[in-house]
Amino acid sequence: MATFSLLPGSVALITLTNPPVNALSAAVRAGIVQAVQRSVEDPKVKSVVICGQNGRFCGGADIREFAGPMSGPPLVPLIHAIEALDKPVVAAIEGLALGGGLELALGCHYRIAHTTALLGLPEVTLGLLPAAGGTQRLPRLAGLPAALDLITTGRHISGTEALELGIVDQVTDGSALDIALEFAKSIVGRPLNTRRLSTLPCRCPTDIDNLLDRFMVQVRQRARGALAPVACVGALRAAATLPYAQGLRKERELMDTLFNSGQARALQYAFFSQRVVGKWTLPSGARWDNTTSRTISTAAVIGLGTMGRGIAVALALAGMSVVAVETQEKQLSEARQMVPAMLQREAGRRGLDTAPGVISFCSSLQDVSEVELVIEAVFEDMALKLQLFRQLSAVCKPDTLLCSNTSGLDIDQLAAATQRPGLVVGMHFFAPAHIMKLLEVVCGTRSSPETVATVMQLGKRMGKVSVAVGNCPGFVGNRMLKPYTEQANFLLEEGAMPEQVDKVLEEFGFPMGVFRMSDLSGLDVGWRIRKAAGLTGPGVEPTRTRQGRRYSPLPDQMCEAGRLGQKTGRGWYQYDGPGGRVARSDPWVQTFLDAYRARHNLAARVIAAEEILERCLYSLINEGFKILQDGMAAGPEDIDAIYVFGYGWPRHRGGPMFHAGQVGLARVLEKLEHYQQLHPDVAPMKPSMLLRRLVAAGSPPIQKWRELIHRERVHSQL
Ligand SMILES: CC(C)(COP(=O)(O)OP(=O)(O)OC[C@H]1O[C@@H](n2cnc3c(N)ncnc32)[C@H](O)[C@@H]1OP(=O)(O)O)[C@@H](O)C(=O)NCCC(=O)NCCSC(=O)CC(=O)CCCCCCCCCCCCC(=O)O
Numbered sequence: 241m242a243t244f245s246l247l248p249g250s251v252a253l254i255t256l257t258n259p260p261v262n263a264l265s266a267a268v269r270a271g272i273v274q275a276v277q278r279s280v281e282d283p284k285v286k287s288v289v290i291c292g293q294n295g296r297f298c299g300g301a302d303i304r305e306f307a308g309p310m311s312g313p314p315l316v317p318l319i320h321a322i323e324a325l326d327k328p329v330v331a332a333i334e335g336l337a338l339g340g341g342l343e344l345a346l347g348c349h350y351r352i353a354h355t356t357a358l359l360g361l362p363e364v365t366l367g368l369l370p371a372a373g374g375t376q377r378l379p380r381l382a383g384l385p386a387a388l389d390l391i392t393t394g395r396h397i398s399g400t401e402a403l404e405l406g407i408v409d410q411v412t413d414g415s416a417l418d419i420a421l422e423f424a425k426s427i428v429g430r431p432l433n434t435r436r437l438s439t440l441p442c443r444c445p446t447d448i449d450n451l452l453d454r455f456m457v458q459v460r461q462r463a464r465g466a467l468a469p470v471a472c473v474g475a476l477r478a479a480a481t482l483p484y485a486q487g488l489r490k491e492r493e494l495m496d497t498l499f500n501s502g503q504a505r506a507l508q509y510a511f512f513s514q515r516v517v518g519k520w521t522l523p524s525g526a527r528w529d530n531t532t533s534r535t536i537s538t539a540a541v542i543g544l545g546t547m548g549r550g551i552a553v554a555l556a557l558a559g560m561s562v563v564a565v566e567t568q569e570k571q572l573s574e575a576r577q578m579v580p581a582m583l584q585r586e587a588g589r590r591g592l593d594t595a596p597g598v599i600s601f602c603s604s605l606q607d608v609s610e611v612e613l614v615i616e617a618v619f620e621d622m623a624l625k626l627q628l629f630r631q632l633s634a635v636c637k638p639d640t641l642l643c644s645n646t647s648g649l650d651i652d653q654l655a656a657a658t659q660r661p662g663l664v665v666g667m668h669f670f671a672p673a674h675i676m677k678l679l680e681v682v683c684g685t686r687s688s689p690e691t692v693a694t695v696m697q698l699g700k701r702m703g704k705v706s707v708a709v710g711n712c713p714g715f716v717g718n719r720m721l722k723p724y725t726e727q728a729n730f731l732l733e734e735g736a737m738p739e740q741v742d743k744v745l746e747e748f749g750f751p752m753g754v755f756r757m758s759d760l761s762g763l764d765v766g767w768r769i770r771k772a773a774g775l776t777g778p779g780v781e782p783t784r785t786r787q788g789r790r791y792s793p794l795p796d797q798m799c800e801a802g803r804l805g806q807k808t809g810r811g812w813y814q815y816d817g818p819g820g821r822v823a824r825s826d827p828w829v830q831t832f833l834d835a836y837r838a839r840h841n842l843a844a845r846v847i848a849a850e851e852i853l854e855r856c857l858y859s860l861i862n863e864g865f866k867i868l869q870d871g872m873a874a875g876p877e878d879i880d881a882i883y884v885f886g887y888g889w890p891r892h893r894g895g896p897m898f899h900a901g902q903v904g905l906a907r908v909l910e911k912l913e914h915y916q917q918l919h920p921d922v923a924p925m926k927p928s929m930l931l932r933r934l935v936a937a938g939s940p941p942i943q944k945w946r947e948l949i950h951r952e953r954v955h956s957q958l
């Protein structure tokens with residue numbers, strides 16, 4: 241709702257009241273309509289201030305309402321009514337003014353903001369555009385270039401930046417509401433014509449077409465198939481070239497298309513998934529809201545290679561005092577040079593003069609004896625990690641949490657090597673660890689709820705999307721990646737080229753296809769793991785079957801030929817030299833694949849894009865269903881958040897499990913059955929029992945899957 245109160249000085253105060261973000265639900269919009277009407281009719285009212293309850297102006301439309309039929313007074317006429325008032329209206333912006341919230345403020349005659357308030361039009365991140373006049377009023381106020389930037393990225397800006405861009409009239413470090421109330425009294429009787437943004441011309445540079453064309457090219461490249469950013473440019477072109485009323489019609493037309501699109505549904509689902517994963521539950525019944533967490537202020541990182549360096553930076557950026565340990569002298573001295581520079585650069589990128597935490601370097605484990613939490617990031621070698629956990633258990637204080645950044649080893653085995661198994665948990669970061677948003681928190685069978693809560697909380701402080709997952713080989717993300725990469729290798733055996741597979745995946749929206757990604761991370765990473773698992777190495781025959789399953793020795797043979805990817809300047813592609821970044825097709829790969837196929841009597845065939853996409857994606861999705869069935873992820877949202885934040889899954893496609901729902905579960909099942917028939921020796925193609933059950937249950941919407949899984953689990957325990 242929205243409340244009306246008449247304050248001394250004849251100021252009407254309209255307060256938006258809908259915690260936690262005062263979203264513009266139907267009730268709030270109805271409340272504003274009534275309060276505006278009273279302000280018009282009451283002769284005692286000389287000016288109006290609009291604010292939000294609890295120091296938060298407004299978080300925009302109530303996104304939950306988008307899922308059902310729209311009801312209540314629409315926002316566009318409401319904002320027009322405010323703008324048309326002949327009593328001055330001032331927006332007092334504290335906390336946030338986002339989306340429809342900022343559009344409401346743009347309909348007011350003046351805007352006063354707190355310096356730290358967040359302002360923005362993030363609709364594009366929800367697959368929409370600012371359709372309450374935002375695309376038409378903002379360029380009239382801040383100019384076309386600034387509006388293009390803000391509306392196509394959806395980025396939030398501070399009150400201070402909003403002042404620089406002319407979006408607000410004044411900022412304060414004190415109470416924006418108090419200042420707005422005083423200001424509203426002082427401007428009674430001033431002419432308002434120049435304050436009605438819809439009546440002003442759009443502020444454009446002379447070369448509008450050139451600017452818009454250049455911007456459109458950039459936006460299309462960045463969007464990777466997302467519709468909303470492109471539509472935003474279209475609406476801004478209308479603002480720049482048409483009268484306001486026509487521009488507004490164009491805005492609405494574009495919004496109607498976006499509003500009903502699968503992409504908008506996917507992006508809104510992704511918004512809520514990100515929040516759902518914070519509300520974790522463990523099989524024991526421990527949950528985010530019934531478990532206390534500890535606040536960590538000192539931590540250690542062991543091993544300063546690729547991952548350890550980034551983790552140390554991420555911890556220091558979250559305000560921690562970090563002890564960084566490395567035994568190799570060369571690595572240590574490199575880290576001493578590079579890590580402070582990384583820290584400074586990232587702090588600067590986040591608008592900080594200095595990082596809130598500090599990092600000290602050493603080579604002895606004894607120096608970690610006093611810290612509250614340790615993250616191990618040494619080589620992926622179980623024997624080495626076990627020895628380290630034994631040492632840490634002896635050296636550290638009895639209540640220190642011991643965490644591993646392993647990308648797939650058994651957390652329970654590590655826990656068993658210590659005297660404190662309840663305090664052991666996996667913290668699986670993604671490279672580069674100070675930038676990538678995902679953290680998989682791997683809960684062992686003996687990890688205590690308090691340990692999980694503490695690490696989830698720490699992840700949040702580090703700005704990560706933390707997802708609690710179960711302890712199984714590869715956890716969630718890497719476990720699903722395995723059948724996906726395996727399938728890509730099989731496609732090469734059958735006739736595809738790496739660039740063809742990558743093109744299909746990149747057109748789907750991944751920033752990089754599977755082979756370009758493999759070249760970037762290094763083919764030797766998987767090779768080492770396969771060697772440790774006895775799948776390749778001296779004495780192992782290079783056949784197409786291993787341990788009773790179909791296997792592709794192609795990546796092993798690439799490594800044996802010294803083609804480790806970008807680091808060696810040669811991999812699935814060729815580069816200008818070791819460390820080169822620009823991938824070019826390599827005739828060597830064609831010859832290599834031809835020889836391989838000839839050796840194994842495989843006839844190369846032309847493979848359609850559809851088959852490439854289906855085989856890669858559906859084998860990954862199928863593993864996701866198996867993970868849900870095994871209880872290794874609490875719900876589909878967890879898997880989807882992992883893929884969006886850690887593996888480059890295009891956000892406008894929601895995540896793999898959401899995508900399966902969009903395609904149709906019955907169709908995914910049918911395709912898996914079809915490919916399994918063609919490739920009976922490829923186990924990951926065997927449709928999961930859960931997928932079959934969901935299809936049998938009529939393919940319920942994704943929001944209902946948890947319930948069904950829970951019911952099935954309870955049933956199977958009876
Ligand atoms: C606001 C935040 C920055 C706060 O962050 P933080 O403090 O970290 O808290 P959170 O944990 O994120 O959030 C707390 C809690 O609040 C929920 N929540 C947050 N924002 C919203 C919201 N806007 N709506 C609903 N719920 C919200 C959040 O989910 C949490 O709850 P929980 O999940 O239960 O834990 C951050 O939350 C944030 O960034 N929020 C989103 C801000 C945003 O994106 N705002 C823009 C919304 S879209 C908008 O405003 C568009 C419009 O207003 C358009 C008007 C349209 C007019 C024209 C309509 C035309 C329609 C055409 C239809 C044609 C149809 C047809 O004919 O078929």
Ligand SMILES: NC(=O)C1=CN([C@@H]2O[C@H](COP(=O)(O)OP(=O)(O)OC[C@H]3O[C@@H](n4cnc5c(N)ncnc54)[C@H](O)[C@@H]3O)[C@@H](O)[C@H]2O)C=CC1
Nearest residue numbers: 543544545546547566567568571617618619620646647671
């Ligand atoms: N590289 C990646 O993209 C990712 C790696 N991981 C995991 O992170 C861990 C580390 O991987 P990387 O950083 O890539 O390895 P890396 O090889 O770059 O670095 C490992 C570092 O640990 C040091 N080290 C070895 N034993 C040590 C000991 N006893 N004490 C102190 N330092 C020791 C090494 O000298 C080396 O500097 C592995 O478990 C890996 O599986 C997890 C996610 C992504």
